Amino acid sequence: MTQKVALITGAARGIGLATSKLMLERGWQVAMLDRDSAGLSTATEGLEEAAPFVCDVSIAEQVEETLPAILSKFGRLDAVVNNAGVAEFGPIEETDFALWRRVMATNLDGIFLVSQAALPALRETRGSIVNIGSISGLRASTLRVAYGTSKAAVIQLTKQQAAELGEHGIRANCVCPGPVWTNMAKSVHSQEIIDAYHDAIPLNRYGTETEIAEVIAFLCSDQASYVTGQVVASDGGFDSTGVGLPALRK
Known part of the structure; x- marks a missing residue:
């Protein structure tokens, strides 16, 4: 019963699966x-x-049923990684309320619901919460009125969690990935988009799912025991450079 337990949402693929495998290895x-x-x-x-x-995670009743099942299986909970998310893009004038709510329901409501349900168990272990935001929550971009707004709200929710839960020994941090070379990106990003990202990112490349997982695992670990309320942009420097001025780079 002393082996640490992490709950990772959106774990079937992508960053969630990479984080699951990395934490299992550790x-x-x-x-x-x-x-x-x-x-x-x-x-x-x-x-x-x-x-x-x-x-x-967007359905409160399912979350309320699932958390006790996890505790029954493992007996404890030391970290929650709120990774589940949906990405739907479109111009503001074409974003209807149904799309807006679909994005908010998973990306924001889901984090609130899972974190809330996990709090009693996290108090017992003085555990940690890692919420997955996005570079789109730190800087505005086209076609992301719902997605970007949801991720900006995740950043604020993380800070609120850190401020209120610290007295219970619970840490809360947010990881904001930049462009990541996932299967979805490979299938939908044209060469023109790929080149534009490379030009705008100081490290001149996409990140990998495992690179994001490394940051998440660190924030869940005892090595980050005095880190809370922080927003970590794992983005190759994308947020720091703004437009990047690629024409001036050699």
């Missing part, structure tokens, strides 16, 4: 949560010390 047990039951089943195959939990 000796954690992992509750892998996703609403995609088939994808989750595939993702957890062969992963010892991990268990799948099918749950839509």
